[in-house]
Amino acid sequence: MRVGLTSALVLATLLLAPPSRADPVVDQQWSVLAARLFPALTALGRGQAADGAKPSSRNAALVERRGRMDACQQAPGCLFRAGLWSDAEIAEVAALADRTLQGPARQAVSADDGLQAQVARELKGLNGVLQVYGLGAPPRYPQIDGPIDPPGTALFAATLADAVSLADGGKQDASAVLDPSLALVLALLDVNDRKTASAFEPLDERYNAGALAHARTVDWRRYRFTAIIVPGVGPENPALTLSARGKLNVRMAAQRFADGAAPFIILSGGAVHPRQSPNVEALEMRRALIERFAVPPESIVVEPYARHTTTNLRNVSRRLFALGAPVDQEALIVTNAEQSKYIESALFSERNRIELGYQPGEIERRLSPVELTFRPAASSLRIDPLDPLDP
Template structure:
């Protein structure tokens, strides 16, 4: 602990001798993805917020690099969250002319972001078990010497990046991003800019679509990951693709949205959405400009939530249904009371409305604007 404090002090002195802060493009991208409302505060804060931030910096500096003290100091209180919310006049929007990132107001969004930041400190700093320990959490075993060393490194890295222009509002932002960085959990920004780099063809096609011509805006194919790291797509995932390709050939849907990250198993290198797109194009001849990838979802709940986000990016009408195509077991689960209860417990809302069933594999789904709410409680897919 003494060595850590001495190192932190030396680092602080060294940083003070350099006037120009260095901007980390990845850190800026991560901060905007996880904390879009809070990180979007630019310029001089209001007097009330300045007083809160000054108090937090003093609390932070008094720790002199001691890890437990730092994480407690960085944790946001309800009163501090209120001060941040009062300083934000309006929320960022999804696109220049799109809806705001949350339908329930500034305060609700700020609370989501800062409680999510607190959760990052708990999981990656203190070692509190994440909601899904089999697929989430720190790279090192909690409580081990390697875990403690990684936390110490994150603290030093955060101090070095404390004056980064994208994270300078409060030291807790740099600390949270540094913890994610040292654990190599870049999942939340791995495909950014998603729509410009990976969905450009489909979104260009969507701009000229007459949505009234189609019964469904899109067919949604949720992931169903294999448990073998050598397998790109599970057998059920391949079933999803065959069924969806056949349904798309009927001409009822304007697009196909493939949804799934690299989740199962935890060390998998295959991103389901990317692999599904390849199969649809190479094996079933689906035009590339009719396929939208959603490579972030880690659960069935977020398959539907994130597909909705892509529909908004496409300009699709949300009052028009989509069609979920999945194996009989997963499809039945999406329609079940268990799934209906899971959504508000994990997301805080229903991502949409499950509608008519057409077969054991086909289920209508009408998306909800609530799905735009960003929530870094899951920093791998906020």
């Protein structure tokens, strides 16, 4: 009888006790997006959290920032302004990363110009999202970028309030643990459905696995070029999947591949024109190469993120490095005469300098009105979230 009473008391205690708290849920979409846009900041936050303390308790700048943002009491305008990073804060957190991240973690997120430069780029990218999507500043490319609702409207204000609530709900997410501005930026992109930067991840596993496996068997020296590069030329009509010049580019590339010029064709172009188009240039060109010209799928590499000619070449350089193509061997850019002439121009070089901060590779020789040789640059591997749709 006494045993039965004890069991009943234990059961009652268990039923009345509050449920134990599990670890914060992980938003897989935020995790992938944060890793794409802010790899060094994400690594820094997770590394410090793994030591058993909040990163904000380890650094004076992070402590001050958290207090500054908490003082806004969730008011959107105040919060977005408080979330902006000053030059002094950028320098301090870059130095923190330099002291903290070591070994494989450091190597994985460092760029050719060093870890501190990479951290600074990512923090400036955070500022860019807060300014454009939170404070209504004009984006670099207003025709294809920016918030879903016009700044200054009631809808824009409502979206900002929703972003603040979503950020507060996700403030314990592992991808945003370093600083509250990370959750704010991820939420701003989320409520505007601007998750383009992670739309095709993991890129090489999903789309290029066959090509990467093939690359391990290629004798590169048997070919004049490492790859035939085809930049996208998006249609302005949403009813068209490929523009006329895009179709011409595909045909010319198929011919050069049939000639044995290179073991791979790399197709570059995202869903850009017209704004919020559902058609991804690289994937549509891949379809055309396979269905119309019988190019083997394992000889095609897609790069579906680029939204400009500058990032066409930058992102193609990344895929050349991923393939393990020898950097001392040229690739071949094949495109319509107008775009080919532009790629060779001083205007294009200057645009690279302004928008990327470097040249994504070297244009070496013109072989014909539609063909240029190209050698990729390691600087193209730098991740830069100042363009949060294609870092």
